[in-house]
Amino acid sequence: MALKLKKNKKQIKGVDDQTYLTLKEERAISKANMRVMKEFERKKRRENVDPSEYLTKMRDPNNVVEFDNLHTFFFTDVGTTRAVNGVSFDVPTGKTVGIVGESGCGKSVTSLSLMQLVQAPQGQIVEGSIRYKATDGKVYDIPKVPMNEMLHIRGKEISMIFQEPMTSLNPVFRIGRQLDEVVMLHVPDSTADSARKRSIEMLKTVGIADGERVYESYPHELSGGMRQRVMIAMALICDPRLIIADEPTTALDVTIQAQILELLRNIKDKINGSIMLITHDLGVIAEMADQVVVMYAGRIIEEGTVREIFHSPKHPYTVGLMLSKPRVDQGVDRLYSIPGQVPNPINMPDHCYFYNRCERAMPVCLGPYPDLIPFSDTHRAACLLYDEAAMARQAELDREATVEDVSAASERGEVE
Amino acid sequence: MDNSSILVVENLKKYYYGGGIGKNRVAVKAVDDVSFSIERGTTMGLVGESGCGKTTVGRTILRLHDVTGGKVSFKGRDLAKLSKRELRRMRPQLQMIFQDPYSSLSPRMPVGEIIGEAVREHNIVPADQYRQHIMKVMRSCGLQPQYFSRYPHEFSGGQRQRICIARAVALNPDFIICDEPVSALDVSIQAQILNLMQDLQDEFGYTYMFISHDLSVVEHISDTIAVMYLGSIVEIGDKESVFDKPSHPYTKALLSAVPVADPDYRMNRIVLAGDIPSPANPPSGCKFRTRCPYAMERCAKEVPVLANIDDGHEVACHLFDDEVAAYNAKVKGDISA
Numbered sequence: 115m116a117l118k119l120k121k122n123k124k125q126i127k128g129v130d131d132q133t134y135l136t137l138k139e140e141r142a143i144s145k146a147n148m149r150v151m152k153e154f155e156r157k158k159r160r161e162n163v164d165p166s167e168y169l170t171k172m173r174d175p176n177n178v179v180e181f182d183n184l185h186t187f188f189f190t191d192v193g194t195t196r197a198v199n200g201v202s203f204d205v206p207t208g209k210t211v212g213i214v215g216e217s218g219c220g221k222s223v224t225s226l227s228l229m230q231l232v233q234a235p236q237g238q239i240v241e242g243s244i245r246y247k248a249t250d251g252k253v254y255d256i257p258k259v260p261m262n263e264m265l266h267i268r269g270k271e272i273s274m275i276f277q278e279p280m281t282s283l284n285p286v287f288r289i290g291r292q293l294d295e296v297v298m299l300h301v302p303d304s305t306a307d308s309a310r311k312r313s314i315e316m317l318k319t320v321g322i323a324d325g326e327r328v329y330e331s332y333p334h335e336l337s338g339g340m341r342q343r344v345m346i347a348m349a350l351i352c353d354p355r356l357i358i359a360d361e362p363t364t365a366l367d368v369t370i371q372a373q374i375l376e377l378l379r380n381i382k383d384k385i386n387g388s389i390m391l392i393t394h395d396l397g398v399i400a401e402m403a404d405q406v407v408v409m410y411a412g413r414i415i416e417e418g419t420v421r422e423i424f425h426s427p428k429h430p431y432t433v434g435l436m437l438s439k440p441r442v443d444q445g446v447d448r449l450y451s452i453p454g455q456v457p458n459p460i461n462m463p464d465h466c467y468f469y470n471r472c473e474r475a476m477p478v479c480l481g482p483y484p485d486l487i488p489f490s491d492t493h494r495a496a497c498l499l500y501d502e503a504a505m506a507r508q509a510e511l512d513r514e515a516t517v518e519d520v521s522a523a524s525e526r527g528e529v530e
Numbered sequence: 531m532d533n534s535s536i537l538v539v540e541n542l543k544k545y546y547y548g549g550g551i552g553k554n555r556v557a558v559k560a561v562d563d564v565s566f567s568i569e570r571g572t573t574m575g576l577v578g579e580s581g582c583g584k585t586t587v588g589r590t591i592l593r594l595h596d597v598t599g600g601k602v603s604f605k606g607r608d609l610a611k612l613s614k615r616e617l618r619r620m621r622p623q624l625q626m627i628f629q630d631p632y633s634s635l636s637p638r639m640p641v642g643e644i645i646g647e648a649v650r651e652h653n654i655v656p657a658d659q660y661r662q663h664i665m666k667v668m669r670s671c672g673l674q675p676q677y678f679s680r681y682p683h684e685f686s687g688g689q690r691q692r693i694c695i696a697r698a699v700a701l702n703p704d705f706i707i708c709d710e711p712v713s714a715l716d717v718s719i720q721a722q723i724l725n726l727m728q729d730l731q732d733e734f735g736y737t738y739m740f741i742s743h744d745l746s747v748v749e750h751i752s753d754t755i756a757v758m759y760l761g762s763i764v765e766i767g768d769k770e771s772v773f774d775k776p777s778h779p780y781t782k783a784l785l786s787a788v789p790v791a792d793p794d795y796r797m798n799r800i801v802l803a804g805d806i807p808s809p810a811n812p813p814s815g816c817k818f819r820t821r822c823p824y825a826m827e828r829c830a831k832e833v834p835v836l837a838n839i840d841d842g843h844e845v846a847c848h849l850f851d852d853e854v855a856a857y858n859a860k861v862k863g864d865i866s867a
Contacts, residue, residue, distance in 0.1 A: 216717065370579075372799060373801055401790075421794070438718050441791065442745055442788050446750070451718060451722040455686050456686075
């Protein structure tokens with residue numbers, strides 16, 4: 115059997131579309147990566163950095179966060195993965211911004227970049243800025259903030275609710291201790307008693323009736339929904355300006371999901387903060403978000419208000435995504451499915467990343483990556499279908515093609 | 531039962547025994563008195579929250595877990611009573627597709643071997659046609675035949691789920707249990723897999739039991755739907771009656787909790803309070819009463835039984851006594867007339 119298989123492999127090699135690296139190539143890549151990563155890490159670990167280096171100004175004072183041409187790359191042994199490749203959008207104060215996309219599109223990495231929590235040293239913010247306006251009016255450029263300074267922002271000013279409440283809580287400490295830790299770290303002059311009071315108060319805010327009992331429990335004693343409530347309590351305990359919710363309900367049942375979404379909505383009004391909601395569920399986005407950002411393969415392909423995105427989606431990917439989700443209130447015989455799969459993040463093409471899956475792809479799409487084209491003040495999409503210059507170029511190409519066809523045909527004597 | 535049913539489950543029970551000895555033994559009733567039947571060539575959707583026993587039902591039918599009580603007749607034979615040898619002979623006809631395509635494929639086997647192992651074991655096709663058969667199955671599942679000697683780690687989630695489907699389909703089964711086959715996949719890939727499963731059903735006439743917590747997916751693929759809560763079925767019926775006229779308070783809450791991808795769509799959401807109770811210590815009477823907005827005194831004492839409120843639509847709830855009586859009267863009238 116083994117021999118037979120070996121033979122097959124040889125036969126198949128010609129048709130194989132996957133390329134493998136040799137050991138030598140791999141070693142060269144990892145050596146180059148090492149150099150780059152060391153440089154980035156050294157910059158991050160500096161101490162006594164002059165604040166003027168990382169303090170900047172906001173473009174629009176109504177925003178909490180502004181992402182500006184953010185690039186976050188992962189330097190892996192098989193090549194550089196461009197997880198986030200030029201992302202720009204704003205999070206206004208008091209609003210919920212939803213980020214949708216399939217797994218691997220860079221939505222989580224975008225939010226982790228904001229927290230400086232990208233898996234280091236492989237993952238590094240290589241270009242662009244993230245401006246964050248703190249409570250005291252200072253504006254930080256997050257990628258330039260050194261590590262020790264970041265400790266005062268992370269968890270206090272910006273906090274995060276993670277996807278998996280099972281794995282985000284430490285199983286060996288009681289809930290109370292894990293909550294108190296946050297208070298003791300971030301609230302000056304806090305004592306064990308005041309921290310305990312604050313923790314129990316917070317547990318009650320997130321809808322846990324017997325806060326005292328939960329305070330004394332271990333994570334395994336709680337159900338999934340309760341654990342997610344604890345995670346939310348932990349995120350809110352320091353009154354953050356911005357909450358990043360990374361797939362907060364994906365691991366939960368629908369009835370519990372409804373509870374948690376309701377809770378998030380109420381809490382946003384209570385603390386007057388902003389929420390960055392990351393999810394792949396369009397239903398959750400429609401319900402929660404004010405503004406929507408659709409990402410594909412590390413880039414924003416469409417953004418707009420929730421009504422613009424859901425009522426008049428422009429990019430073929432957004433349209434496909436909407437159609438491929440079965441809906442309870444509408445029956446269809448056959449689901450629309452986007453053919454193919456997300457391209458390999460290493461060796462991304464120069465043209466539109468959606469080209470090989472797009473039903474409306476044209477030869478002109480093989481040109482440079484399309485810019486975001488505005489439809490209104492808020493609605494923009496990156497597709498050449500809406501670019502007049504590109505469409506004119508495409509028409510030109512079509513004309514040439516038909517002329518060629520006709521001349522070829524006349525040569526063969528088919529046209530009189 | 532009528533001949534069109536391929537699988538008839540009657541009073542299926544599966545208890546797990548926890549601590550305690552003798553009389554004090556604690557039984558966790560994972561599946562408690564579940565009955566339903568599936569017609570040949572159709573799909574039954576089984577929905578419920580995590581921990582309601584829907585996966586256990588699927589696994590118990592296949593005898594991956596032993597049956598505590600009840601009958602599972604597949605094509606007229608009781609699977610629960612088959613000996614090991616007989617069961618093994620039945621196995622190719624009953625297949626399963628598992629939830630997580632990342633952990634259900636052996637990382638040490640090439641794809642062709644994963645799909646073909648059981649085919650060879652059960653002598654489904656003569657040895658000289660083995661390779662052709664596998665290639666044919668792979669093609670019909672949307673896998674290119676040159677993937678034959680690749681390993682699972684080289685594939686994406688959607689492709690892996692196709693391998694899992696191919697593995698089940700390769701044995702020419704009649705009945706496939708799909709345990710959350712698309713919940714680990716992205717939306718655009720989900721649609722591809724659901725379409726593939728429908729195409730295969732149209733072509734080969736498979737019968738599916740589709741276990742999922744995602745109501746929109748179940749609604750899309752199923753013909754009949756059973757809603758489970760804490761080990762029992764609370765509502766069962768054809769798709770139209772369950773989704774258009776959800777009757778049990780739990781079904782209503784479940785349906786209203788599904789977020790709809792339309793910002794202007796506002797539904798009267800029924801948000802259930804609290805969590806699902808522990809199956810080791812379920813509430814007395816109706817198991818849903820602790821979270822039910824309509825709970826009455828009677829619910830704590832009497833256990834509601836599944837009864838018809840309409841043709842092919844059964845509900846287990848005390849609220850529907852009048853409807854049940856009306857339906858019974860109607861049926862009686864029809865018979866006497």
